Structure formats: C-alpha cells, structure tokens
Amino acid sequence: MTDSKVTELNLPMVDPLPEDIQKYFDICDEKLGLVPNVLKAYAFDMEKLRPFMAMYNELMLGESGLSKLEREMIAVVVSSINSCWYCQVAHGAAVRELSGNPKLGEAMVMNWRAAELDPRQHAMLHFAERITKASSETTEEDRDALRAVGFTDRDIWDIAATVGFFSMSNRMASAVGMKPNDEYHGQNR
Amino acid sequence: MTDSKVTELNLPMVDPLPEDIQKYFDICDEKLGLVPNVLKAYAFDMEKLRPFMAMYNELMLGESGLSKLEREMIAVVVSSINSCWYCQVAHGAAVRELSGNPKLGEAMVMNWRAAELDPRQHAMLHFAERITKASSETTEEDRDALRAVGFTDRDIWDIAATVGFFSMSNRMASAVGMKPNDEYHGQNR
Amino acid sequence: MTDSKVTELNLPMVDPLPEDIQKYFDICDEKLGLVPNVLKAYAFDMEKLRPFMAMYNELMLGESGLSKLEREMIAVVVSSINSCWYCQVAHGAAVRELSGNPKLGEAMVMNWRAAELDPRQHAMLHFAERITKASSETTEEDRDALRAVGFTDRDIWDIAATVGFFSMSNRMASAVGMKPNDEYHGQNR
Amino acid sequence: MTDSKVTELNLPMVDPLPEDIQKYFDICDEKLGLVPNVLKAYAFDMEKLRPFMAMYNELMLGESGLSKLEREMIAVVVSSINSCWYCQVAHGAAVRELSGNPKLGEAMVMNWRAAELDPRQHAMLHFAERITKASSETTEEDRDALRAVGFTDRDIWDIAATVGFFSMSNRMASAVGMKPNDEYHGQNR
Amino acid sequence: MTDSKVTELNLPMVDPLPEDIQKYFDICDEKLGLVPNVLKAYAFDMEKLRPFMAMYNELMLGESGLSKLEREMIAVVVSSINSCWYCQVAHGAAVRELSGNPKLGEAMVMNWRAAELDPRQHAMLHFAERITKASSETTEEDRDALRAVGFTDRDIWDIAATVGFFSMSNRMASAVGMKPNDEYHGQNR
C-alpha cells in the first residue's frame, strides 16, 4: 500500500493515514484484493479524500432506482467517450464482475451500441452519451424520453449525477496521469 | 426559500431540513442575500447534498495555492465551454465580486483570451481549457508548462479538480434544467 | 475620439475625418455616449467604412419583419458560438437595452436555450445556430420550419443576412483584436 | 435577366431596376457573359443590393496589397471549408481565370495544401483557414506570422476582411439556396 | 511512364514491370491517355499492387446493383469529406465522364446536397456521408432507409464497400502525398 507513484504528481499519501481511513483501505484490500489507486491519489489530503469517497459511495453504492450494474455501465460509457485510461480499466472490470458478462464490459468500452440492451438501458446510455457530449442542448424532450421507459425524476437525477461524476473523474485522472491497479486487467474475463 | 421549481425535475426539498442545513441556508441568505439554487436542488436528499457541499466548500473556499478568484475564473471558463447557463451566471457573478472587475467576469464568459492575464493565469486557463476539451491528450509537457510558471504539484491538482468539478456541475445543471437565482444577474456590474 | 488602439493593427483613423462621417460620429457620441470602436477601426479607409456602415444600418436598423431586438438576439447568438469578445459585449448590451431584460441579454451570450422564448423566436434562433455551424446542410425543410411559425421569405432573408453579417464581423473583430468600448459592460444591467 | 429562381425564396427582382443598376447589370452581361446570380438575388431590394455591391467591389477589386488572384484564392478556401456551392463555383472560376491555371482553382476547392504556393501565400491561406474555423483563438503570434512573410497591417486587414466577407456570403448563399450561373462550370478549364 | 515522383516517398516502380502489369498499364495509356498515378505509386511492390487492383476493379467496375456512375459519385463524396486531392481530381473526372454532366462532378466535390438527385441517390449519398463521418453510430434504421428506396442487402454492402475503399484510398493518398495525373483536370468539362 506504500507504492509511490499512482499519478504523475508528487503528492504522497499522508503517513500515517487516519485510523478510519486506514481501516477502510484494509477492507478494500481484503475484499477487492487491492486499494483502488484513485483513493491513494486523493489520500495526500483528507479534506479532499473524504468528500470524494462520500460522493462516490452514495452515488455508486447507495440507494437508487438504477442498479449498481447500470451505474457502472454509465461510468464506462462516459469514460470511453473521454478516453480515460484509469476509469475504463477500473469500471470496465466492475461491469464484467457485476454482470458476469465480459462481453458487456467490452462493449461499454468499445461501442455501447454494440451491446444487446433493453429499451430502458438503451435510453439510459443514449442520454448519458448526449449529456457527456453536449449537455447544454438538453431539453425536456430528452428527459421525457427517459420517463417514457420508466425512469422516475429521481432516477434521471441519478443518471445525470453519474455522468457528471465521471466527467469529473475522467478529467482528474487524465490531468494528473493516474494509473489503474494492474489487477483490474485480468479480472472476470 | 420554499420556491418550488429550481430544476425541471419534481424533487422537492426535504421538509423540514435538518437543523444544521437549515442554519447553513440561513447564513447564505443573510450573507449572500440568497440560497444558491444548486443547494436547493440537491436538498431533496441529504445523502447527496452533504458530499456535494463538502466537496464544493473544500475546493472553492479551502486552502489552496490558487486564489479564490483564480478558482472562480476556472469555473467560468469551463462553464463557458460547456455553455452552462446556471454556472456561468452564478460564477460569473463571483468573478466580478472577487475581482471588483466586471470586465474580467465578462471575459471569462465570452472569451478568456480577451482578458488581460499574467503568464501564470494564462497558463492556468490554457490548461483548464485543454482538460475540459481533450483531457485524454494530457501529457507531462502540459503539466511542466504549469510548473514553469510557478505552480506546485498541489496547485496542479487543484486546477484539475476545479476543472473536474465544473465538468460535473455543468452537466448536472444542464441535464436537470437548473435555474440560477435571479439576483446574480445584476450583481457587481 | 482619437484614442489610438482599438485593434492590434496599426491603422489609424484618417485625420481629419470627412465632414459627414465626423458628424455621424458626433451623433453617436451624443446619443450613445460613445463611438463604437468598430467604426473607429474601419475609419482608416473611408472606402471600407462607408459600405460597412451602410450594410450595418440597413440590416440592423432598417425595415424588417424582424424587430430590432430580434436582430440583436441573432447577433449575440452567432457571436457567442464564435466566442467573439467585441460583438458579445456590444450587442449583448443592445439586447439588454432593447428588451429591458438583462437576463435575456445574458442568455443570448451564455446559452440561448435557457431563455424563455415563444415558438417563433425559438425557431429563429435554432435556424441561426444551424446556419452559423453548418450552413451547407440547409434544406427546404429548414426554411419551411421558419415559414410554419409565420416568417415570410423576406424575413428568412433577413435572418440569414443577420447571421451572415455577424459571421463576418466576428471574424474581423477576432482577427484584428478589436476591443469593445468599456462603457458597454455596465449598461442596462 | 428575368429568370425567376436564383434562390429558394420567392423574392423577385424589382422591376424595372433603377437605371444605374440596370446599366451595371448590362455591363456584367457584356463583359462576363452573365449577371452573377448573387446580384439578382439581392436585387429584390436596392437598400440591400447597394451596400453589398459596394463592399464587394471595394474588397475584391479595390486597392490592396493582395493581388486580385490572392483575394479570390482566399474566397475559395473559405467557401470550401463551408462547402458553399455558389461561392466555390463562381470564385473557383475566378481563380482559374485570373491565374490561367485551372489546377490552382481545383486545389483551392479541394485542398489548398495540395497547391504549389510560395511561403507568403501559404501563410495567407493558413491564416484564412484558421480564422474561418476558430477565429476566437487568434493571437498576436498569428498576425506576426503574416508580418514575417511581408504582409503589412493593412494587408492583414484585407485578408481578414476577405475571410469575413465569404463567411457571410457562404451562409447567405446556403441559407437561401442560391444557385450559381451555369456558365461558370466550363470557364477556363 | 517512368516519371519519377508520383508521391513524396522514394519508392520507385519495379523495373521492368511484370509482363501482365506492363500490358495492363499499356492498355490504360491507350484507352485513358494515362496510367493513373495511384497504380504507379503501388507499383514498387507487386504484392501490394495486385490486391489493390483486384479490389478496385471488382468494386468499381464489377457487377453491382449500383451503376458505375453511382459508385463514382460515392467515391467523390467520401473524398470531398476527407479533402483528398488525388481522389477528388481523378474520380471527379470519372463522374463528369460517366454522367456527361460536368455540373454533377462539381457538386460531388463541392456539396452533394446541391445536386439534383432522385430519392434513391439522395439516400445513397446520405448514407455514404454518415458512414464516412460516424460509422460507429450506424443502426438498422439507417440500413432500412436504404431498403426503403429499393436497395438490396447486396447493394448496401456495395455502398459500404465503396465508402470503405475510399476511406482507405484517401488516407493513403494524403499520407504519402500522391499527385493526380495532370490530364484529369481538363477532362469532360
């Protein structure tokens, strides 16, 4: 856990980590076999790490009308449009794991239109792509297209928030040269 | 503070708000003359509002090698590229207030190259534009260009984080149809 | 009126100006409190200034099925797409003045879709955006969409001519580094 | 000269034309073998036709440090980027005529980089392309690159003005569906 | 036939050419008055020339539900989008020759929407443009739009294959600086 360079910036983790954070990292290590490098990257400043973790956990693991898989699918589609190395690697692995379908993980990375999707998920990813590329052109028609396949207004918020979060993370990761943990590549293939 | 529609989604604020949040909103009202609509928009779910507020406050108001004005300049430049109505209005007002220079606020909205900037701020906004538009092409040369004008690695993180945050907020605001408070328009002109 | 640098080119105004032009500038000064810098910029050569003034005055102030405000709205939307500093400043002020609605001026600069528009004006700005970005793809259906909301063929000409004029002015202003008069910034806020 | 449809708009020429305009059209017919359709298109309103003619004649035929051929080369390069049917046909013919080099006319339409150009003309067309595509990013370095190959500030104005004029004309022609005179196609091949 | 520089690469034709290839070149010379430079460019290696010739001849001259003219129209539209000097010159000439309509050749180069096309050819070129620009977004609806105007699945293959072939040739020609034979420019004007 002390490997030095998870980004191209010289910003080492605080040492020692606060107890609760160290504990959290230990649990990651135990359950995932790794501590995601993004957490290590933010760990040079607890004031930055804590809100990032809180937002991430609520968004990707909290209550939602979107399944965890669906949120990961959005994560990868956004990251593919932005060609983010870190996020495609890490969240591509998550899609493979949560779906048990390696091909689905590949399709989210390579071209989401190639995946076999039901109309609900197709509408979700179509909206995600649109918000990623041209959010300022969003209209009520775009939101209504989501409502028409069964998404609630709360779900629409969650789709937008997931697109937003990875629009942020992609830029952070690329701007600082963040490196994904090697373990992801071979997982759930 | 109970005005109903700050977005196009039907997601009313929790009522009553938790005491600490209500207090925070009261302070906003007192100091700014308004509660920013973005906070009201997130206030349908405290699990979403709290990390957003924590991240925002650390990023825009916390310790940094970037001045608060510089962070707001980045916010507006990113929001201008993404044509985000909410964020250009709200953060354009912040640039005008913090700089005492209405023309600078306009330039961040309209074309940052038109502003009179020192080499440090020019490099900062050049990098911000580049990360906003094509983050995946970032190279060590881009980071070195920031170091060359005096930014530390921690500052580079903060520039990237500010770009990232507004890449998120712009998409959220546009995707849900967020409306800025009317008060911003006339402030500090 | 003899301030030297309204562009980055070394092209001083003819001195003295022809009598009629001097008179026109004096009237500007009296009525607007300024002589628009674009006129001073062209004033190094009367052969260039006169047709520019004639075309501008007919287009923006002459008879038309479009109101003067509508023509200014188009001017700002085109200038926003082209990120033209001069034209957004000067014509943004004109939208604020003619509409008495500072928010409308901001919306034309920041994202015209955020403005509350009737179907006629929405169609007009949609067409303006389209012609600005991809004129070669214009079809009869595009023109019919304007006819459907009540525009005559003459009005369509005027919309196109306004888009065209600012497609020209934006490039001129940016190419030569034209500076807007400072007075515009605070007007009609 | 009374052929009805030079555009897709129903805007017939005033009839009879004012004497001086009729005379001008007659001279065109005599010298060029045609009256350019763009003039007929504007001829539904003398208030629009006259400034257009004045601006065009000064720009393309008046005194300038740019040769007439160079101005026509710029016209075609801009029109090619904008895929304007009318202007590529009409001004492509002009390049062929003025240069006596049909291949040069083709290259301006198809890919200006394929033409054999001296450094001065290369810099001129490079600047023209840049202003056409991204005028808001123009910097003093761009202008200095023109000065370095011998262009005066007045010449820079003329290059920008030619780019600007055809940025306008291209949009007008495409927006109204203007048709070029058939005679151009075979000229000077 | 031994003119040295048909590209910017120093890759001379094998000398002597194999008998059958020499014969083929002689026939070209006899029938077309030239040996297309693209063949000379590939002729530095028979292993490269033969499959190129075989693919080209099958595609452009073989059996198909598309007329030879239609295939050439696609060739030019694709080459125009890619601004390929070589292919626009050579295949623009082919469109003029096969159609006996110089104006059609020009329209394919300058803006295919300006040509008078029946619905079948309009759909064909619309699809060609779409595949050239954004092939990954192709859907069954796009293919159905071709079927609706009478194209068979085999024809759809041929349209796609023609787009694909020139997407290849355009990049080859531009990457190596291929020069078209001068004879093309004046043909069939």
Add this chain to the structure above:
Amino acid sequence: MTDSKVTELNLPMVDPLPEDIQKYFDICDEKLGLVPNVLKAYAFDMEKLRPFMAMYNELMLGESGLSKLEREMIAVVVSSINSCWYCQVAHGAAVRELSGNPKLGEAMVMNWRAAELDPRQHAMLHFAERITKASSETTEEDRDALRAVGFTDRDIWDIAATVGFFSMSNRMASAVGMKPNDEYHGQNR
C-alpha cells in the same frame, strides 16, 4: 461454420465454398479455433473475398519493417478512434497475443497515450492517429518525424496502408453490423 448471421445483411456464404477457400477456413479453425467472422461476411461473393484476403494477408502478415505486433497496434488505435466493435475485439486480442501483454491490448483500445512506448512506436501511433482523423493536413514534416525515428519510406507506406485498411474495415464492419467471434473476448487476458 454455417452459423447464419455474422452481419445484419442477408448475404449467406456461397455453399459449397470453393475448395481452396474451404481449406483456408479449415486451417483458420484449426490454428485459431475459429474462422474470423469478417471472412464469413465477405464469403457471399468470392470476387470480394479473394482481394480482401490477399490485401489483408500481405498487409498484416507479409514482409515489412513493422513487426506484426506494431501493425496490430495501429489496427486497434484506428479502430478505437472509429469505435469499431468488430475490429477492436478481434485485433485487441491479436495485440494481447502477439505482445503477451494484456495491458498493452487494453491501452490500444482505451487510450494509446497510456501505453509505455518507445519513441519509435510513439511516433508511429501519433502519425496513425493523425492520418485517421485529418489525413488531408499531412505534410512533409509529418513524414520526416517518422524518418527521424528510423522508419524508411517503405515503412511509412506500410503505416499509412495499415491506417487506410482499418479505416476501410471499420466502416464496413459498422455499416453492415458485423459481429466478432465470441472467442476473442477471453483470449490472452
């Protein structure tokens, strides 16, 4: 080998296949464990299949100053820019196999800049990206940048030809809805 739908077009393989082709397919099956669907897709017409196979085999397997791995790297980078599902899957597998480095295969798909490359391969992929996106802007400087890292003119041809070939294949595959063999996904992970 008679599975019906490798594309969205109804173009079944000729049955029986010519003896030599059947033999080739059998060898594929034996050595690769599959017959690539692209070959089955072309097998509705031997006139189309044979030149495709000949060109492919020469390009990707023949003599070249580029290693087979380098050619596959180019294939994937081009296919990633074009978001081609078929080619990213099939050639991503090839990169993993030839390099023995699954991470390299992922990087070619996700963001080639994230791969650890020597200057030669970096220059090669930079050129490949440039030709894929904007071939018409290629200059002698671009070719000289390849020569500077040791590529011969013949190598430059091969780089361009590989980019060209996949610019074709990507469009073919996407236009007809080609499906990659499922076996590729798990290979060499």
